[in-house]
Amino acid sequence: MTVDLSAQRTRDAAPSSLEARSSSLRLDCDVAIVGGGVVGMTLACALGQSGLRVMTIDAQTMQEAANRQNVYAISLLSGRFFAGLGVWDRISPRISTFTKIVLSDGDRAKRVAFQPMDLGADLGINHLGYVAEHQPILEALHARFGDRETLTSIAPAQVRDLTHYDDRAELTLEVEGRTRIVTAQLVVAADGARSQLRQAAGITQIGWKYWQSCVTFKVKPSRSHGNIAYEKFRTQGPFAILPLTGDRCNVVWTLPHAEAQAVMALDDAAFNAAMREHFGDHMGDLDIISPRRLFPVQLMQSQQYVRPRLALAGDAAHCCHPVGGQGVNLGIRDAAALAEVLSDAYRAGEDLGSIAVLKRYERWRKLENWVVLGFTDVLDRLFSNEIWPLVMARQAGFWGLTAIAPIRRFALQFMTGGLGRQPKISIQADRHSG
Numbered sequence: 001m002t003v004d005l006s007a008q009r010t011r012d013a014a015p016s017s018l019e020a021r022s023s024s025l026r027l028d029c030d031v032a033i034v035g036g037g038v039v040g041m042t043l044a045c046a047l048g049q050s051g052l053r054v055m056t057i058d059a060q061t062m063q064e065a066a067n068r069q070n071v072y073a074i075s076l077l078s079g080r081f082f083a084g085l086g087v088w089d090r091i092s093p094r095i096s097t098f099t100k101i102v103l104s105d106g107d108r109a110k111r112v113a114f115q116p117m118d119l120g121a122d123l124g125i126n127h128l129g130y131v132a133e134h135q136p137i138l139e140a141l142h143a144r145f146g147d148r149e150t151l152t153s154i155a156p157a158q159v160r161d162l163t164h165y166d167d168r169a170e171l172t173l174e175v176e177g178r179t180r181i182v183t184a185q186l187v188v189a190a191d192g193a194r195s196q197l198r199q200a201a202g203i204t205q206i207g208w209k210y211w212q213s214c215v216t217f218k219v220k221p222s223r224s225h226g227n228i229a230y231e232k233f234r235t236q237g238p239f240a241i242l243p244l245t246g247d248r249c250n251v252v253w254t255l256p257h258a259e260a261q262a263v264m265a266l267d268d269a270a271f272n273a274a275m276r277e278h279f280g281d282h283m284g285d286l287d288i289i290s291p292r293r294l295f296p297v298q299l300m301q302s303q304q305y306v307r308p309r310l311a312l313a314g315d316a317a318h319c320c321h322p323v324g325g326q327g328v329n330l331g332i333r334d335a336a337a338l339a340e341v342l343s344d345a346y347r348a349g350e351d352l353g354s355i356a357v358l359k360r361y362e363r364w365r366k367l368e369n370w371v372v373l374g375f376t377d378v379l380d381r382l383f384s385n386e387i388w389p390l391v392m393a394r395q396a397g398f399w400g401l402t403a404i405a406p407i408r409r410f411a412l413q414f415m416t417g418g419l420g421r422q423p424k425i426s427i428q429a430d431r432h433s434g
């Protein structure tokens, strides 16, 4: 393992005081972020704009962290936030947009289509969201990270201990077989759903594991996807088709665990045939162009997002069903909110790790996340069964979405991130682009 403190800054940048102090095995920063995924790196870049000294720590090298094969539906709000961070120009040429969302109820003829004008014809918006692979996002954030002297990274490193004092937190790391101590006003856990820091802090969660898993893979159809995102609700679980660059599609196929395992075990020809039944033939022939991957899914909400000198963000704080593609967008909103709260506190000379400051973040995000977690849960349960009152309820819902414009607009604002408290940085990016 290597301590990778230099690779993250531009080659000609002068070494920071942080880097100089690293040689004494004692590193000091304002905020230490454990987890260099989308959420951790977004938070680091956002805090960097306020001049805070930030250190990210990841169990993987930065290259490994960037090479993950995840695909995300990215909301309009997340796009605006990335624009405010100055990374959107690097991301947008490498990702796809969708200009239409089509929802369908199993094999019933009923379909609902959303178009940008449903958000309000006067807004001049010509797309409804983006589909991004993990790599372009992480690489853009890494490049931004490298531009700022106040941001440093240790990767790969293992967190061995976290100790809280009245005035600071101390992280004990193992790096290349040696012990290193990082001292910070605040430690942020952005280390994913199985967050070691959340568990070590004894923060309990509410939630459940779903009876379903997701099988994900990419296909190359012979006809264009037309930049349409499809969500086909089926009794076993939703089947989502997201348009990627290069006229590829990412598929998220939700099935009960045993059926998902069985599908994973099929040979390529049988898998292709089974998948086609759900995909349909509107895009012509389909070539599967990636390995299949299997994910169990869960709903999880942490009872607390903050403790003195500790804050949780992203999947470390909450997880939701992938229906509706909300997961990473919630984490990006957490990062935006936490960065805003901490930057304001920093300017006011407050202690960043104090519970008074951190509670402002928890009050902002916890309830908003509950709403989305609840929505994705209801959506999955409503559509994943054939009990007749629920069938009637969803038919009524489809009717409302088709026929009543304010309901359509509300649903679309929800999906695109337009509801809830908007971070200042995304509002500023909006004004700038407008």
Ligand SMILES: Cc1cc2nc3c(=O)[nH]c(=O)nc-3n(C[C@H](O)[C@H](O)[C@H](O)COP(=O)(O)OP(=O)(O)OC[C@H]3O[C@@H](n4cnc5c(N)ncnc54)[C@H](O)[C@@H]3O)c2cc1C
Pocket (backbone or CB within 6 Å): 034, 035, 036, 037, 038, 039, 040, 057, 058, 059, 060, 065, 070, 071, 072, 073, 074, 157, 158, 159, 190, 191, 192, 193, 195, 196, 214, 216, 252, 295, 296, 297, 313, 314, 315, 316, 322, 324, 325, 326, 327, 328, 329, 330, 331
């Ligand atoms: C099948 C599926 C489909 C999905 N589709 C979508 C979608 O379309 N749209 C969407 O918005 N979301 C989607 N999600 C959710 C999305 O993947 C997650 O919400 C998102 O990846 C969370 O990001 P994160 O940065 O919080 O955590 P992670 O991506 O898990 O990153 C955590 C980071 O922490 C590091 N780490 C972990 N443990 C430690 C440790 N002990 N010490 C140091 N570092 C550590 C890891 O190496 C990693 O770099 C989907 C999820 C699934 C399962």
